[in-house]
Amino acid sequence: MFPDGFVWGAATASFQVEGSTTADGRGRSIWDTFCARPGAVAGGDTGEPAADHYRRMSDDVRMMAELGLRAYRFSVAWPRVRAGGRVVNEAGLDFYDRLVDELLRHGIAPWPTLYHWDLPQELEDRGGWANRDTVHRFAEYADSVLGRLGDRVWNWTTFNEPWCAAFLGYAAGVHAPGRTEPRAAVAAGHHMLLAHGQGRAAIREHAPRAAAGITLNLFPVRANDPEDEADVEAARRVDALQNRFFLEPLLRGAYPPDLVADLEPFGLDEVVEDGDVARISAGTDLLGVNYYHDHNVSGRPDEGSGRPSPWVGAEHVSFPGRGLPRTDMGWEVVPEGLTELLVELHRRYPGLPLYVTENGAAYPDVVTDSGVDDVERTEFLESHLRAAHRALEQGVDLRGYFYWSLLDNFEWAEGYAKRFGLVHVDYGTQRRTPKRSAYRYARVISENVLR
Numbered sequence: 245m246f247p248d249g250f251v252w253g254a255a256t257a258s259f260q261v262e263g264s265t266t267a268d269g270r271g272r273s274i275w276d277t278f279c280a281r282p283g284a285v286a287g288g289d290t291g292e293p294a295a296d297h298y299r300r301m302s303d304d305v306r307m308m309a310e311l312g313l314r315a316y317r318f319s320v321a322w323p324r325v326r327a328g329g330r331v332v333n334e335a336g337l338d339f340y341d342r343l344v345d346e347l348l349r350h351g352i353a354p355w356p357t358l359y360h361w362d363l364p365q366e367l368e369d370r371g372g373w374a375n376r377d378t379v380h381r382f383a384e385y386a387d388s389v390l391g392r393l394g395d396r397v398w399n400w401t402t403f404n405e406p407w408c409a410a411f412l413g414y415a416a417g418v419h420a421p422g423r424t425e426p427r428a429a430v431a432a433g434h435h436m437l438l439a440h441g442q443g444r445a446a447i448r449e450h451a452p453r454a455a456a457g458i459t460l461n462l463f464p465v466r467a468n469d470p471e472d473e474a475d476v477e478a479a480r481r482v483d484a485l486q487n488r489f490f491l492e493p494l495l496r497g498a499y500p501p502d503l504v505a506d507l508e509p510f511g512l513d514e515v516v517e518d519g520d521v522a523r524i525s526a527g528t529d530l531l532g533v534n535y536y537h538d539h540n541v542s543g544r545p546d547e548g549s550g551r552p553s554p555w556v557g558a559e560h561v562s563f564p565g566r567g568l569p570r571t572d573m574g575w576e577v578v579p580e581g582l583t584e585l586l587v588e589l590h591r592r593y594p595g596l597p598l599y600v601t602e603n604g605a606a607y608p609d610v611v612t613d614s615g616v617d618d619v620e621r622t623e624f625l626e627s628h629l630r631a632a633h634r635a636l637e638q639g640v641d642l643r644g645y646f647y648w649s650l651l652d653n654f655e656w657a658e659g660y661a662k663r664f665g666l667v668h669v670d671y672g673t674q675r676r677t678p679k680r681s682a683y684r685y686a687r688v689i690s691e692n693v694l695r
């Protein structure tokens with residue numbers, strides 16, 4: 245049994261599902277620009293048509309209700325709400341206003357995220373997240389969204405996975421804006437944390453009774469060979485960059501000393517100003533945990549080395565496989581890593597409510613006359629729900645689970661080729677077909693138990 249009131253949901257993100265990238269005064273985002281760069285995204289795919297959710301939102305909400313979802317995690321597109329990063333666009337806000345109303349009408353709790361990677365291009369042109377000014381622009385944007393939706397949304401997250409946005413976007417260059425500047429990535433990470441503090445202030449002001457949180461992509465990190473010093477050191481650096489860079493200032497009010505030393509050559513101390521960390525750590529009500537797999541780290545380079553790396557200061561790390569089954573993303577399936585992660589977070593940061601805000605898998609689904617028989621995804625879902633339940637049994641304050649994703653969608657640099665949805669999307673006709681996993685999930689939700 246899962247606890248009474250356990251939040252059962254599914255997640256999406258604006259750029260990945262909405263489409264309609266020029267509708268109703270939406271400005272350009274860094275992902276529109278990145279998609280236009282030859283070779284950046286598989287198949288030359290772009291944010292059009294995505295799952296055409298901007299136009300099919302009411303039908304999609306009805307489908308969520310039919311599946312019995314209790315909560316929907318979505319993100320607000322900054323370029324729709326403040327075109328050019330500055331001018332308020334009421335028509336863009338209207339869409340989220342209608343979405344929230346529609347969800348509430350169907351008894352589905354809205355869980356908006358303010359930033360899931362679609363920065364207005366004009367702000368990137370002025371330095372993007374490497375420029376501290378973007379933090380102030382984010383505060384204005386958060387204020388607009390909260391002013392409109394703050395009267396009826398009770399759970400907010402500011403950022404989705406700042407690690408990806410900063411290090412994949414500004415160091416490895418495999419995500420928008422496609423920069424390969426390690427110092428900019430470090431500055432971006434700090435500025436996103438600071439912007440989280442601003443977002444939380446807007447939430448407090450407009451929705452004093454609402455919970456304000458952040459979503460991080462966290463990984464249990466292990467040394468491939470615990471006897472090998474290079475592996476142990478590589479694992480320490482990966483854990484510092486991926487997990488503790490964000491967790492520690494947010495929840496313990498300080499950057500970890502080993503990280504500060506690792507990032508000294510990359511200017512962390514130059515971007516942190518007096519009072520910043522206090523603003524970052526001023527109260528986070530909930531932590532969203534996105535879990536896909538763990539990290540098995542080696543200190544020895546693999547054949548991919550030489551490309552720009554997201555692992556600033558640890559460019560030669562590699563992630564040897566252990567012969568486990570893999571998803572279509574090439575990620576090993578490690579459900580026990582979810583239990584381990586949740587238990588460890590609970591131990592390190594007691595008293596903090598946790599939500600799994602993303603967990604899911606891509607598989608090459610096939611639609612037949614009888615639907616989509618996604619056996620592997622269904623097993624992935626079951627094994628990870630079991631893993632989440634084991635954490636509950638160990639006393640972890642886990643309050644909800646959101647499957648990634650409700651719909652097949654634009655999988656960033658992988659384009660439309662990778663399908664994560666509970667619901668299959670035919671991008672030609674935009675026909676929705678709930679997969680076997682969706683029906684399985686619906687049963688778990690209605691019974692509040694996995695049997």
Ligand code: BGC
Nearest residue numbers: 257404405408461602648655
């Ligand atoms: C992101 C999603 C993404 C998913 C699968 C997470 O990192 O928040 O936007 O689609 O993982 O890659």
